[in-house]
Amino acid sequence: MRSLITRPRALAVVLTGTALAFSPLGGSASARLPVDELRSLNCVTPAETGSAAKGGRGADHREMSAAEQRAVEARTAQILKAKAARGIAVPKGALAAASVPVYVHVMRDAAGNGDVTDTQIAQQMDVLNKTFAGGESASAANTGFTFNLVATYRYNNTNWHKDKQSATYRKQTRKGGANALNIWLVNFSYLGIATFPWDYSRNPGVDGIRVQYTSLPGGTATNYNLGETATHEAGHWFGLYHTFQGGCTATNDEVADTPAQSSSTNGCPVGRDSCSLPGLDPIHNYMDYSYDSCYNQFSPGQSTRISNMWTAYRA
């Protein structure tokens, strides 16, 4: 069973960039799929394949090339400089902080699957607040960002539950501005998929994170049911890359205090050191692929990047 989880996960890294791959083996009985179907689901990119096929990549859920990464860094620096000139920047040495309005969209199917409880949603909010405050480790950064649940919406739509027509349903249901975190709870072959902040201006209607509903606290996604998938996806939404972005390169994820790693982590292999560059792999970092129980931190460097990206694109 493990190989079924780890192998598609590795493939998904190559194909999908920001998607955190997931085999719904731990899902409810109705969500279970035959092995063959499961494998094929994990070996293709989901809905966004359509937009890519029509020319260009989809606006979210995409792999960033080194060139695109450089372009984002240059554009971000330019925006921050322009904002500083207009007096909008965060003072030197300080970091941005904000209370993020959160809108949760519960996508239920015709049989009522996916109908997470208000208690689970409240627990998920607690996890977001704890993880972004650095509450799981003494070496974790307090990012200064908190999350405030504004509203929960529940829909009955089997297609939406399965994350079909996601660009359409997101545009129809999304709430708030660039600073609002929309979380769509669905049942798909991933743990979660996020949009990046620098894509907001081009396609604001789809901005947010899609999260496998069984990953919420108390859900059935074995090893991934402590609610930290939402933390990982929110990390992307704030502009963080995977800690294994770029592999064993000095630039890797554009964050200096997350040592380079050659590939994503599975489980919690303490001592893993997959690159000859300094430092052990940051397996406890929320932006790796480790088990929820292994995650315990964003780094100070990631907190600074979150602050910059927020100021540039979401403030």
Ligand SMILES: [Zn+2]
């Ligand atoms: Zn990810």
